[in-house]
Amino acid sequence: MADKNNLIVYCEFEDGKVADVSLELLTKGRQLADKLGIKLEAVVAGDNLKDIEKQLFPFGVDTVYKLEDKRLYPYLSLPHSSILINLFKEIEPRIAFMGATSIGRDLGPRVSSALHSGLTADCTSLEIGDYTDARTGKEYKDLLYQIRPAFGGNIVATIVNPDCRPQMATVREGVMKKEVRDSNYVGKVVNLDVNKYTSPEDFVAEIIDRHVEKSKVNLKGSPIIVAGGYGVGSKENFELLHQLADTLGGEVGASRAAVDAGWIDHDRQIGQTGVTVRPKLYIACGISGQIQHIAGMQDSSIIISINDDPNAPINTIADYVITGKVEDVVPKLIKYYKKNSK
Numbered sequence: 001m002a003d004k005n006n007l008i009v010y011c012e013f014e015d016g017k018v019a020d021v022s023l024e025l026l027t028k029g030r031q032l033a034d035k036l037g038i039k040l041e042a043v044v045a046g047d048n049l050k051d052i053e054k055q056l057f058p059f060g061v062d063t064v065y066k067l068e069d070k071r072l073y074p075y076l077s078l079p080h081s082s083i084l085i086n087l088f089k090e091i092e093p094r095i096a097f098m099g100a101t102s103i104g105r106d107l108g109p110r111v112s113s114a115l116h117s118g119l120t121a122d123c124t125s126l127e128i129g130d131y132t133d134a135r136t137g138k139e140y141k142d143l144l145y146q147i148r149p150a151f152g153g154n155i156v157a158t159i160v161n162p163d164c165r166p167q168m169a170t171v172r173e174g175v176m177k178k179e180v181r182d183s184n185y186v187g188k189v190v191n192l193d194v195n196k197y198t199s200p201e202d203f204v205a206e207i208i209d210r211h212v213e214k215s216k217v218n219l220k221g222s223p224i225i226v227a228g229g230y231g232v233g234s235k236e237n238f239e240l241l242h243q244l245a246d247t248l249g250g251e252v253g254a255s256r257a258a259v260d261a262g263w264i265d266h267d268r269q270i271g272q273t274g275v276t277v278r279p280k281l282y283i284a285c286g287i288s289g290q291i292q293h294i295a296g297m298q299d300s301s302i303i304i305s306i307n308d309d310p311n312a313p314i315n316t317i318a319d320y321v322i323t324g325k326v327e328d329v330v331p332k333l334i335k336y337y338k339k340n341s342k
Helices: 020-036 051-059 077-091 104-116 235-246 256-260 324-339
Strands: 007-010 041-048 065-068 096-101 119-123 123-130 140-151 155-159 168-169 190-193 226-227 251-254 281-283 303-308 322-323
Touching: 007 020, 007 077, 020 041, 020 051, 020 096, 020 123, 020 140, 020 168, 051 065, 077 104, 077 256, 096 104, 104 119, 104 168, 119 140, 140 168, 190 256, 226 235, 235 251, 235 281, 235 324, 251 256, 281 324, 303 324
Parallel strands: 007 041, 007 096, 041 065, 065 190, 096 168, 119 168, 226 251, 226 281, 281 303, 303 322
Antiparallel strands: 123 140, 140 155
């Protein structure tokens, strides 16, 4: 079996492809593993896993643990939990990551609870650093800093797990960058016997029918996003944002406050409790700029803020600030863009 105390990522797998969130975590995992001088590993459990490692090795994965069995797909809580719990007991990873998806949110707590390891959900940043326990004075080197907004976004908390292993974290899709390390990188594959890591009782539940509806909104893929917050003022004013987005060839997004007000659907929500985006142009209309929202769009190439409050927090990260009411400014943007694009 592989060397112990490495960094491992649980990789989700659907329709012959590893999920983007898993590849993003492998990218981050490779950076952290390099810093710690340890290996990067991945675990995939499912069916039809032939050549799955070819999707993983380019991200710098040293070891791929494969568990192939038709009973492991679609995902079920019990067998997948047993696999990770028993594998982690065996290989004793130092750090373990999974996506903050419906699967990761189900799996992470089960595994951390069984291993008494602790888990930080929805991290927006992951770093390596030292820590001194204020009570005992004990010093810890090279811990995983699990960083996320806390207390309603009023602070950014850095959470450490000094003594329990693995140090576990979940991260949403889009938060980390996905970057191939080396297209010729080759690690090793370890095929594991599913029956060794699961029990027959794990398979008492069976999925009879499964329907996955794809999202109709593609915020992540849009180069231009016009996003509205509570300052937009009404559902009717959101129509202006749709018109601007149509004119520019972009998508409409929103802050949580606008979604909670019922002005726009939740699948357009950007931020810590929505999607994370990196468009070329982000136009923030009536968005104050709470830390949870900024976490979801701060890597946009150009940010334009339209706000009647010159001191709105979002203005501090905007490249251009237009001070004024959304209903006054947006129609002018539409008019002048149409005029200049003829």
